[in-house]
Each structure stands twice: as structure tokens, then as C-alpha cells.
Amino acid sequence: MSGIEPDEDFGRDDEERRRAALAGDLTSGLATTAPLLSVRDVRKAYGRQVVLADVSLDVARGDVVCLIGSSGSGKSTLLRCLNLLEPIDDGVIVFDGREISDPLVDARRVRRRIGMVFQAYNLFPHLTVLQNCTLAPRHVHGLRRREARDRARDLLDRFGLAEHAGSYPDRLSGGQQQRAALVRALCAQPDVLLLDEITAALDPERVGDVLDVVRELAAAGTTMVLATHEMAFAREIATTVHFLDAGRILESGPPERLLVAPREERTRAFLSRVVGG
Amino acid sequence: MTSAQPVAATSPDAPWRPSERERQRRRVRRRQRLRSLAIASLATVLVLGGLVLGLVNSPGWPAVRALFLDAGFARDALPGIREHFWLNVRLFLVAEAGILVLGLLVALIRVSRSPLLAPVRLLAVVYTDVFRGIPTLLLVLLLGFGLPALQLQGVTTSRTVWACVALILSYGAYVAEVFRSGIESVHPSQVASAAALGLSRAQTLRLVVVPQAVRRVIPPLLNDFVSLQKDTALVSVLGVVEAVSFAQDYGNFNFNYTAYVVVAGFFIALTVPTARLTDWLAARARRREQPGQR
Structure with a gap:
């Protein structure tokens, strides 16, 4: 049982x-x-x-x-x-x-x-790219707004989306949307x-x-x-x-x-x- | 770590039988379901029981029961209420059909692009603004007393008919806006793909946009119709006797208000099936159009 x-x-x-x-305290050896x-x-x-x-x-x-x-x-x-x-x-x-x-x-x-990225991007159209990326870190992982933003901005910057952080998803090209969706998944580490x-x-x-x-x-x-x-x-x-x-x-x-x-x-x-x- | 053990694999052609682990999981899920059911039942009994107890133990309860819940008066008033409630039902059915037609028409005019329709579009905007702004009661009074007073040739002087028109005009303005929001919520890509198939704008609206819009606006439409069912009682201000005014007369005559409760029961009996029907329609559309989504 x-x-x-x-x-x-x-x-x-x-x-x-x-x-x-870290302490090696995992129940499964x-x-x-x-x-x-x-x-x-x-x-x-x-x-x-x-x-x-x-x-x-x-x-x-x-x-x-x-x-x-x-x-x-x-x-x-x-x-x-x-x-x-x-x-x-x-x-x-x-x-x-x-x-x-x-x-x-x-x-x-x-x-x-577990992060997931979908074929059709599935970004939330009512939020900006940055808000899409900070949603889960703030509301699921309990990060402060500033921490979540810093983390999202770092990743958006790394994948060439820094200038689109304030844009709404439907304003972006498909490739940009999909990269944003990847960043959104990565923000939850x-x-x-x-x-x-x-x-x-x-x-x-x-x-x-x-x-x-x-x-x-x-x-x-x-x-x-x-x-x-x-x-x-x-x-x-x-x-x-x-x-x-x-x-x-x-x-x-x-x-x-x-x-x-x-x-x-x-x-x-x-x-x-x-x-x- | 028994859980990580591989489950005995079946050969590809053998009929599938749930593994021991799966049967175990099903037992757990069944237990979870039973627990949810038990919690739900207990919570329901506690909450409803508490409400009933609070009501029955309030100091004025015996007097209220005698005044509002008298079985003898209920039986006595029932035939009269049933007879007059038929007027509410007819008013509601006629008004509902009129409202749907008027509402959809006004909505279509408001989303139309044809330059020829510009004056009608302006009228439609003024209509929705004005008629949503006037209290329905006031509109019933204005039309019910005002129009028969004009003594127009060939125009009915029946107050009931004018009350019905007032309801149609008042609710038509609301429903037009509900339809319009539904039409505007259909994604532009749908319009684009209809245009790409060579459909005219009118055809696009009729064959592609409106059918999708209607499905989306069914819940808010129902809201308006439930409200309409109750507002059929407004015709009583014109001196027309329908179920509510009948109950009022009956109550005042007999010094007992049980008839009100009976009428309330009639109205509920009318709205509940409508609500269940729209729920069912919405669920069916979801099932048919969105496989794999829950």
C-alpha cells in the first residue's frame, strides 16, 4: 500500500x-x-x-x-x-x-x-509579455513582484525579447510569441x-x-x-x-x-x- | 518504493486488463469521490438545516406561517392564480420572440458598414441609449396610457398589447447590446477566412459570425429573459389583472398573503426549466466543438 x-x-x-x-536528505536513496x-x-x-x-x-x-x-x-x-x-x-x-x-x-x-510549451503558444492575450512571464512566479512560486520581474527581464533579454517585454502577445510575430512562451515556462525554473x-x-x-x-x-x-x-x-x-x-x-x-x-x-x-x- | 516497479506489461494483442496498480488507484479514486460526496452532503444538511432552524425558531414565525404559508388559502387561490398566470406566460412568449428579432436586427444594424444604412445606424444608437435609460415601469405607463389616448385609426387600444410593446422595446435595447458584444467577440480571423472564401459581408455575418455569437450570448440572454418573465407583472400598473395583481387582490380581500408565495412558485417553475435547458445547450456545444478540452 x-x-x-x-x-x-x-x-x-x-x-x-x-x-x-542539498543536505542529501532525499527519502529515495x-x-x-x-x-x-x-x-x-x-x-x-x-x-x-x-x-x-x-x-x-x-x-x-x-x-x-x-x-x-x-x-x-x-x-x-x-x-x-x-x-x-x-x-x-x-x-x-x-x-x-x-x-x-x-x-x-x-x-x-x-x-x-514541470514546464510546458504548446504548439499554439497559449500566451495570455490580456497580459503583456512581461506579465505573462511573471504570473506563475508571483502567484504560484510566491516571488515578490521585483524578483519575478528581474528574473523575467534577464531571460527575455537573453533570448532577444527585451524590447517586447511591454508588448501584448498578439502584437508579436509567431516566432517571438513562441520564444516568449518558452521564457514564460523557464521563469518558473x-x-x-x-x-x-x-x-x-x-x-x-x-x-x-x-x-x-x-x-x-x-x-x-x-x-x-x-x-x-x-x-x-x-x-x-x-x-x-x-x-x-x-x-x-x-x-x-x-x-x-x-x-x-x-x-x-x-x-x-x-x-x-x-x-x- | 513499490510504486516505481514496472507494471506487468501485456502483450500487444492481448485484451487490456487493468493492472493491479490501476485497480488500486481506482479504489483510491472511488474513496475520494465518496469522501467528497459525504462532505458535500454533510455541508448541505448543516447549512440548510441551520437556515430552516433559524427561520422556524424566530419569534414571529407562527404569525408569518399563518399569514404566508396557509395550505387552505393556497388551495383556494390556486385556480385563480393559474388562470391569470396564463397571461404572464403569453406576454412573456410573445415579448421574447419580438425581443429576439428586434435585438438581433438592431445589433446587425450597429455592426453594419454599408454607407446606405448610416441613418438607420444612428437611429439604432439613439434607440439603445434612450430605451435602456428609461425604467421599464415608466415605459409601460407611457405606452399603456399614452398610445391608446392618441386614438389612432386602426391601432389597437388594448393596454395589454401596448404593455407588451413596451416590454419588447425596453428589453430589445438590452438584448441588442448583448448580441452586439457577442458579434464583436468573434475573432477577426473568422471574418478574414470567410472573406477569403468569397463570402459577402452580409453572408459572413449570417453564416459565420452570428451563429458563433449566438452560442456565446446564450447565458446573458437567459438572464434577460428570466428578468423579462418577472417584469410581465408590470402590466398590472395599467389595471390589467395578471397573476401578481390577482394575488394582491386576493390577499387584501382575505387578509392572507399565501397567494404571493404561490405566485412566486409559479414564476420559479417557469424559469428553472429554461435555465436547465440553456445549461444543457451550452454543455452540448462544448462537447461537440472542443474535443479533449474540459
């Missing part, structure tokens, strides 16, 4: 948790070696339509995990399951040594530590970043701007899970690539293997279609 005990780690403040981690995020046999169905079946994968700290596959293969659903936006129908998701698929876990506690086809809605010229940001984050050791159609980019930054087909992970491996010499016929077929070779 230990698995369904309320999870005290997600009942604690971030600050407390960090201090505990495996914390340093165990994966940050571990997915086991996850199943998700809408009615009779099975969207995810027996999906298992691990994400270690510093990993950049890429999910590839055609639309409808379950990439987005998997990402939404990871930060509990979608309840799963079976299987287990473990984050930082705690089972977060437990109904007794407070989903908000989990989401505070998440342990892992989930990116759901963040360049799919952008024109090719702007894709580069956004990918540059992700590249820089990857170089800085940010843990990320991303669903993407950018194969060249996946090959460049991924530590592991998973190919999803009809809700199952058909093939996994390092990008230089999976994207170059896939073992499965269906992976080969998919790659030749998207690369257009």
Missing part, C-alpha cells in the same frame, strides 16, 4: 525541498542515479480509442528526449500525461522518485516543477521542460529563432522532452529518440542510430516520408 500513501515530497515547499536535496522522469506501461484511451498503449521511457537529468512519429501517434497526449493534464488509464509515472500518477498527489505541486511541437505553427524562417533557444537550453543542460517534426534538429540535440506509432513506442535509440539506420520498417517509412528522400 506504500504506493498510494500521500506524497509528502509534493506537499513541501520548493525551497524546503531544495535544501533537503536512488535520487542521484534514478531517472528524473520514468514512465512505465502507460495506457490512455478516449472511450474505445486507445491513444497510448504500454508506453515506457526514462528521462535522466540533462537528457533531451525527442518523440517523433506522425500526427495522431500519441506524442502530444504523452506529453500532456507527463504533467498530469490528462489522467492516465493505466501504468505508472514516476517523477524525481515519486509516483505522480497517484490520485493522492497534488497535481499543482507536480506542475510547479522547472526541473524538466515539455515542448509540444513548438515550431509546428511557425513559418520556416522563424523556426530557426525558436530552435536556437532550445539549442541553447540543451547546451546548458536543461532536461527536456520534446515532440518534434524537425528531424535534423532532433539528430543534433537529442540524447534519445523514441518513434511512436499508433500509441506505442515502436523503436528507441540514440539519434545517430535511430534516425540513420532504423531497425523497424515503419520507422524507415516514416523517416523517408518526412525527410522527403
